[in-house]
Amino acid sequence: MKKKLVKILHDNVKQLNEAFLNGHRAVCLDEKEKAAFEKDALEMIERGAEVVSAKISGDILNVMAYEQQTQVDYIAVIDRLLKQGNSLFMEERTMRRRAQFEGSKLVADEMVTMHPLSLQERGEKCMGHIYREDSATYNRRNVVRYAEQWWNDYNPAFVRFEDNCTNFVSQCLYAGGAQMTSKANKQRGWWYENEHKMSLSWSVAHSFRWYLSGATSHLRGEEKKSARELIPGDVICYDFNGNGTWNHCAIVVAKDMNNEPLVNAQTVNSRYRYWTYQNSPAYTDRIQYKFFHISI
Known part of the structure; x- marks a missing residue:
């Protein structure tokens, strides 16, 4: 049978x-x-x-x-x-x-919204850390390198969630040199300590979107009017239902021939996906986007 x-x-x-x-x-x-x-x-x-x-x-x-x-x-x-x-x-x-x-x-x-098996769970060797350079500038090449390395797996140096999109994007930004803020309050700043201690903005798409809009130091997001204004290392946030609840984010890793972003993302692990997400079952005609040019 x-x-x-x-x-x-x-x-x-x-x-x-x-x-x-x-x-x-x-x-x-x-x-x-x-x-x-x-x-x-x-x-x-x-x-x-x-x-x-x-x-x-x-x-x-x-x-x-x-x-x-x-x-x-x-x-x-x-x-x-x-x-x-x-x-x-x-x-x-x-x-x-x-x-x-x-x-x-x-x-x-x-x-189904359940993470695929990691390399470790499939019995393959996996190293769990981030190579990053502390610098006054944002290293977009390192961001893209990390997004390419981990888009379809999970770095064991960090906790993993079933809905892992924001956690993944935060790791990419950190790999590019973004500095964490004070770790005193999970409601404030952008930071990660361990699987039990992290800011909401590190792993929750809604909190992350609003953190980028309001931050004035460390990791900051400058809102752009169109996706074409973004470059690799920038971020797109998604409100699929257009109801004010931001529920997904992705990292720009390349541009297509029309100068439109291609993104890497997790939850449904994706590489070089066209940024609009019209080919997602979560897409609705009410979708809202936020386009963030990242600086530190």
Whole structure:
């Protein structure tokens, strides 16, 4: 029975790969995720970009069965080779997904907000520290280097959260030379001591967004009017529902041929992702962005 379910899931993942390649609706996804594929296909046209190839690989993590119902947790790694003008680049995402079966029928396949396995948990060697230079200037190269090294894993020198996006961005900024503030009050400043002691702004997207807007020393964010004004090492914050609650942030690591940012981020671990997040199921037409040029 298990082999039969794996075959059905494998066939659905193949159709999921077709959706990443061509923007077609995969068979067993919820409406938000189907809509995200369609928005992604339209955005590709607007950008003057095309998907040259797409590949999904992954592993089954857990199988739970009760009577006629079976739940399969698996990890999917998506690689898409994109072409824009004469430029080629690889967009990558790693997501944890959950498939639900009733008997031998696949009835649901959706992303779940649970972090993928770290290198250590996969039995691979992992070093846990940050190489940084204390300097009066912000080293954007080091920020991007750190974002590239850790976008799909978790530095064991820091605590890890299921919703890890802000923690990841804070680590990137720290690697670039951003100085922590006083560690006296978790409601104030931007700092990290250990898994039990850190400022809210270090790991909570809403607090981080408002810290960047108000800081006058140490790490500071200068608000820009458009994403095109940002450069690698800058930050984008997201309010997906447009209700005043900021719930995601990402680090700019590159610019595309139209001078638009490409970002690395965690929670759904992403590399060279187009900044708008229209291809995310969390996207709504009410989304709000904040664009921060970082200085220290």
